Amino acid sequence: MCAAPVGAHTSGMSTHVTPRPSTGAATPRQLDWLRGELAAWTREGLLDPDQAEAVLGRYHARRRLSVGRLLLLLGVAFVGVGLIWLVAANLDQLSPLGRFLLLSAIWLGLLVGGEVLGTRIARGAGGSPVLVLAVRTLAALAYGSVVFQAAQSLQVPAWEPSLVGWWAAGALVHAYAVRSLGPLTVGLVTGLVWFLWAVLEAEPSGMAVVLALLAAAALATGVAALHTRWLTGFSAPWREAGALLALAGLFAAALPFVTPGDLVWNRWLAGGVAAAGVVVAAGAVLSRGRERLEPLGVVGVAGLALLLVAWDTGSGPGPDTGGALTTADWLHAVVSVGVYVLVAIGVAVLGTLRDSWRLTALATGAIVVFTTFQSFAVFARIIEGAWLFLALGLVLLGTGVLFDRVRRGVAAALENAEDPS
Amino acid sequence: MKRALVVVAVAVVLLACVGAAVAPQLSSRLTGEDYLMEVRPVDPIDPFRGAYVTLDYPGLQTPGGSQPPSMDDGERGEVFIPLVEEDGHWVAADWSRTRPDEGPYLACDDRDWAIRCGIESWFAPQDRAVELEQQLAGDGGVAVVRIDSRGRASVVAVR
Numbered sequence: 001m002c003a004a005p006v007g008a009h010t011s012g013m014s015t016h017v018t019p020r021p022s023t024g025a026a027t028p029r030q031l032d033w034l035r036g037e038l039a040a041w042t043r044e045g046l047l048d049p050d051q052a053e054a055v056l057g058r059y060h061a062r063r064r065l066s067v068g069r070l071l072l073l074l075g076v077a078f079v080g081v082g083l084i085w086l087v088a089a090n091l092d093q094l095s096p097l098g099r100f101l102l103l104s105a106i107w108l109g110l111l112v113g114g115e116v117l118g119t120r121i122a123r124g125a126g127g128s129p130v131l132v133l134a135v136r137t138l139a140a141l142a143y144g145s146v147v148f149q150a151a152q153s154l155q156v157p158a159w160e161p162s163l164v165g166w167w168a169a170g171a172l173v174h175a176y177a178v179r180s181l182g183p184l185t186v187g188l189v190t191g192l193v194w195f196l197w198a199v200l201e202a203e204p205s206g207m208a209v210v211l212a213l214l215a216a217a218a219l220a221t222g223v224a225a226l227h228t229r230w231l232t233g234f235s236a237p238w239r240e241a242g243a244l245l246a247l248a249g250l251f252a253a254a255l256p257f258v259t260p261g262d263l264v265w266n267r268w269l270a271g272g273v274a275a276a277g278v279v280v281a282a283g284a285v286l287s288r289g290r291e292r293l294e295p296l297g298v299v300g301v302a303g304l305a306l307l308l309v310a311w312d313t314g315s316g317p318g319p320d321t322g323g324a325l326t327t328a329d330w331l332h333a334v335v336s337v338g339v340y341v342l343v344a345i346g347v348a349v350l351g352t353l354r355d356s357w358r359l360t361a362l363a364t365g366a367i368v369v370f371t372t373f374q375s376f377a378v379f380a381r382i383i384e385g386a387w388l389f390l391a392l393g394l395v396l397l398g399t400g401v402l403f404d405r406v407r408r409g410v411a412a413a414l415e416n417a418e419d420p421s
Numbered sequence: 422m423k424r425a426l427v428v429v430a431v432a433v434v435l436l437a438c439v440g441a442a443v444a445p446q447l448s449s450r451l452t453g454e455d456y457l458m459e460v461r462p463v464d465p466i467d468p469f470r471g472a473y474v475t476l477d478y479p480g481l482q483t484p485g486g487s488q489p490p491s492m493d494d495g496e497r498g499e500v501f502i503p504l505v506e507e508d509g510h511w512v513a514a515d516w517s518r519t520r521p522d523e524g525p526y527l528a529c530d531d532r533d534w535a536i537r538c539g540i541e542s543w544f545a546p547q548d549r550a551v552e553l554e555q556q557l558a559g560d561g562g563v564a565v566v567r568i569d570s571r572g573r574a575s576v577v578a579v580r
Contacts (some may be wrong), residue, residue, distance in 0.1 A: 087471070088471035089471060089504055090471040090472060090544060090545065090546045090547070091546070092546045104436075108432060111428060111432060112428055114445060115424055115428045116426070117423055118424070136481065139498070147439055147442050148512075150439050150440060150442065152471070154443045154446035154447060154575055155446060155542060155543060155544060155575055155576045155577075156442075156443055156446050156539065156540040156542070156575075157539060157542040158475070158541070158542040158544075159474050163442055166439070166442035168443065169438055170435040170438045170439075172449060173431060173434050173435060174431055174435065177427050177430065177431045178427065178428075178559075201533050201534060202532065202533045202534070268438065269530060299469070341470050381482075396486070
């Protein structure tokens with residue numbers, strides 16, 4: 001059992017990536033662990049009771065997601081969507097220029113407001129870090145409405161992916177300038193939407209989706225590795241985005257109807273793959289210790305995914321094929337599940353080592369969805385009704401047992417290797 | 422003070438990004454001249470920017486008349502459409518991969534799935550978009566397209 005050190009901001013969403021001078025926040029579980037340890041050290045004479053009390057006094061209890069935080073983040077999401085909807089409503093009570101100026105004023109007010117609140121906290125004048133996170137996130141969302149309103153006012157043609165790309169670029173500039181995770185999250189999501197949209201608009205194909213997801217996964221993991229040396233608080237969101245994309249890319253690669261033959265390269269896909277290569281190399285060279293293995297691991301996942309795509313069974317059990325299942329189809333499904341389980345175990349182990357419940361939850365969710373999908377794709381062709389559910393249940397049970405055993409074993413081995421004492 | 426400078430820098434960079442996002446339309450609006458072109462409508466919705474009318478330009482159809490317009494020459498990149506005036510409306514005189522020496526012409530692009538010149542949509546409030554669609558579907562209409570010296574264009578009115 002490995003408890004996270006109290007005060008470390010490795011899990012949950014903090015407002016700012018630099019340490020705060022006041023008492024550190026810790027979850028009730030972390031505080032319970034600390035109390036137990038302090039009591040043991042006091043009994044052993046390492047600390048006297050006053051020292052133990054002083055150490056405990058350096059932390060305050062905070063739940064990962066209190067009702068207040070939940071409401072604040074929900075409010076941010078609703079207001080952000082509302083601002084963009086306001087653009088889509090095309091209100092003719094205001095001129096196009098008037099609407100642009102109004103939304104720009106709202107965005108600038110939020111941008112400045114977030115930094116005024118952030119400065120108050122940095123100076124120790126009080127304030128809520130969660131509120132700062134909310135206002136900065138809202139500013140990043142409001143910036144999207146400014147881009148879309150400018151485009152609407154100037155009649156930029158509809159369905160233009162570059163607008164989402166500019167929104168992402170702005171959100172990332174904002175995130176890195178003020179070092180905030182809220183705008184970074186907005187930038188990551190919109191950047192991914194832009195990349196996939198641009199690639200698929202140029203040449204829609206299953207293979208393009210696989211390559212785009214894998215390139216984005218490698219790039220995100222490479223950036224996460226670079227962040228282990230600089231601006232370490234940004235490493236977790238990039239790593240989690242990379243894990244999500246790698247699992248999604250492997251999922252797409254295992255679909256029987258995705259073949260390498262339908263790929264046509266376009267400028268966005270080629271650029272994405274090239275950028276991923278550069279960032280992975282930089283991440284592997286410049287990061288420290290075990291972190292450098294993460295981008296290389298994603299490259300390995302990409303290799304496995306491409307092998308699955310290249311494996312032509314001849315009569316894949318896809319939705320458009322009506323032929324009977326062959327031995328090759330069975331083998332493809334079984335190997336796909338096996339590879340996916342191994343990669344998901346890797347993500348879960350990473351979650352354990354990084355104390356990231358989001359990575360562990362992601363791996364668990366991904367494996368359930370993937371196993372269910374593959375089971376239906378194969379078994380639904382030969383059995384139906386109750387037997388199908390029984391077969392699926394047995395596959396899920398077997399996968400779950402394997403997943404848990406291997407995850408525990410690998411995590412324990414890695415922890416022992418890290419701490420031989 | 423330092424944080425104030427950071428905020429100002431962020432605001433300036435992000436506003437520059439907005440300018441870059443709409444650069445062709447902004448340039449044509451600020452420096453271009455107006456040309457009348459015949460249009461026909463289609464009426465969809467953009468999830469981020471609301472109701473609009475997709476404009477089809479009969480006078481700009483490529484030689485084969487394919488829909489969407491396409492060069493069909495096995496290449497991708499810039500497409501230039503020199504314009505000539507016929508019966509009060511401006512129509513395509515040619516379709517070329519080479520920039521003309523003199524205007525007026527449209528600078529377009531077929532790197533993605535069709536030739537796009539930045540003048541394919543007209544955004545309007547929902548009721549006005551429906552009204553405009555019905556009006557244009559009957560008798561057709563005229564778009565006022567503003568084009569700058571580099572062929573960058575934007576629609577400034579539809580009637």
